[in-house]
Amino acid sequence: MTKKRVSIKTRLYVFILCIILLITIITSIITYITLSNSLDNIYKNATIDNARNFATYVDGDFIAEFKEIIKSEEYQELRQKAEETENEQLIEDYLREKDVWAKFADTRNKIDDYLDNIKGVRYIYLVDYNNTINAEKDMYIIDDSNSELYIIGYYEYREKEFKDKDITNLDEPVISHGDWGWLCSNYAPVYDSNGNPVCIVGCDVDMNKTIHDRHMFILFFIGLIISISIFIYIGAIYLVNKLIIKPLSLICKETQAFNPNEADNKIIDLNLPNNEIGDIYQSIRTMQLHIIEYINNINQKDDALKSKDTQILSLKNQTFKDILTNVGNARAYNQKSKEISGIYAIVMADINNLKQINDKYGHKIGDEYIKGCCNIICEAFKHSPVFRIGGDEFVIILQGADYENRNYIVDNLVKKFDDIYNRQDISPEKRYSMSLGMADRDIGDTIEDVYRKADNRMYANKTLFKEIYGSYR
Numbered sequence: 001m002t003k004k005r006v007s008i009k010t011r012l013y014v015f016i017l018c019i020i021l022l023i024t025i026i027t028s029i030i031t032y033i034t035l036s037n038s039l040d041n042i043y044k045n046a047t048i049d050n051a052r053n054f055a056t057y058v059d060g061d062f063i064a065e066f067k068e069i070i071k072s073e074e075y076q077e078l079r080q081k082a083e084e085t086e087n088e089q090l091i092e093d094y095l096r097e098k099d100v101w102a103k104f105a106d107t108r109n110k111i112d113d114y115l116d117n118i119k120g121v122r123y124i125y126l127v128d129y130n131n132t133i134n135a136e137k138d139m140y141i142i143d144d145s146n147s148e149l150y151i152i153g154y155y156e157y158r159e160k161e162f163k164d165k166d167i168t169n170l171d172e173p174v175i176s177h178g179d180w181g182w183l184c185s186n187y188a189p190v191y192d193s194n195g196n197p198v199c200i201v202g203c204d205v206d207m208n209k210t211i212h213d214r215h216m217f218i219l220f221f222i223g224l225i226i227s228i229s230i231f232i233y234i235g236a237i238y239l240v241n242k243l244i245i246k247p248l249s250l251i252c253k254e255t256q257a258f259n260p261n262e263a264d265n266k267i268i269d270l271n272l273p274n275n276e277i278g279d280i281y282q283s284i285r286t287m288q289l290h291i292i293e294y295i296n297n298i299n300q301k302d303d304a305l306k307s308k309d310t311q312i313l314s315l316k317n318q319t320f321k322d323i324l325t326n327v328g329n330a331r332a333y334n335q336k337s338k339e340i341s342g343i344y345a346i347v348m349a350d351i352n353n354l355k356q357i358n359d360k361y362g363h364k365i366g367d368e369y370i371k372g373c374c375n376i377i378c379e380a381f382k383h384s385p386v387f388r389i390g391g392d393e394f395v396i397i398l399q400g401a402d403y404e405n406r407n408y409i410v411d412n413l414v415k416k417f418d419d420i421y422n423r424q425d426i427s428p429e430k431r432y433s434m435s436l437g438m439a440d441r442d443i444g445d446t447i448e449d450v451y452r453k454a455d456n457r458m459y460a461n462k463t464l465f466k467e468i469y470g471s472y473r
Helices: 013-055 060-071 073-085 089-097 101-117 208-256 276-319 330-339 354-361 363-380 400-404 406-421 447-469
Strands: 121-128 137-142 155-157 174-178 181-191 197-206 345-351 386-388 393-398 434-440
Touching: 013 101, 013 121, 013 174, 013 181, 013 197, 013 208, 060 073, 060 101, 060 121, 060 137, 060 181, 060 197, 073 089, 089 101, 101 121, 101 137, 121 181, 181 208, 208 276, 330 386, 345 363, 345 406, 345 447, 354 363, 363 386, 363 393, 363 406, 363 434, 400 406, 406 434, 434 447
Parallel strands: none
Antiparallel strands: 121 137, 121 197, 137 155, 174 181, 181 197, 345 393, 345 434, 386 393
């Protein structure tokens, strides 16, 4: 009597349902993220509007005058003394003497009124206009009345969230967490009557409650997902073990015992249901019979293929390696330049006085000189690919740790070459020297752009080397 065929697909419908539930959960998470982003955008827009709005209340001409006063050495010395003695009266007396106290107090009162009347805005302050992206510090001009007077003219290191940014032209407000809690921050410029930017209005909107509520929701959501996942997992494990894992384990065990090179081949022999798993079993059994028949030919072909692969790999390594220095060659650099993306820097390195070494000591010693220079740069850039693209030219592409520490590495490398070159206790052919030039990839740059910038800086350093030491030292 033929067994009734029961499709495994039917029994897996329940498991597929579990997958659908998981997809639903993932969709819910995506929805949560989308809503969170929307909420963040609301705060960012509010920060932008408030910064720009308050900027319209500020008298730019007064700020231009006031800023010059507090930048003076006389004021800065007085401010330092006021801070050390915690004597704010010194600041007030000085500003009254300069006849700017009234306008200063009026501006500060505007800040206080704005903070009192606009819900959610936590801080409003004026800082010196500085559009330098790499600026280390910003100077406070006016803050609210809760701040000490000697904060006026105080230079503070720029916060890490705004490091390396032009804070007068941010892409969007920044949400950060620091000593003041969760804040959404943005800046807007203030102009004088001639249209010149004189300072920046900083606006910080309080997001502590919003972030707290969001975190609590996340905890609730995670708990709910875990509870649902447990039930789904138990049901899925039961079905998968019964319908798939157990039959496949039997097939796997029997298949592992099969060895076509032994006299007792142990062809798979099981009693499985007449369904898709049974079809797999029959296919494996048929395959084992064919394997026994063709195994000898297959082994021979495998040996031939392995030999060819070894030869191809050897040829490939020779193609992309510089024979003398064993670093990448020009072809390897060209291949790498097609693959490189993201954040990186390029260092151009050119050997100094190679022609003189070759002329005086011969090309064999010149080759040793090249290898000596190469060993030094390879040791410096341990985590970056080095390429020899010409007789005396090398290119290094910096990413990862070497990119993060690029300035430190290059400075130390330049010093090392200087120290070696100026040593009088070693012979000239071992006084290794190279001129270096480094360039970072800026937004929109191609690798050719970065290469060209690095090459120009290298040649500038090489010219300086020749001016200092001469061309035939």
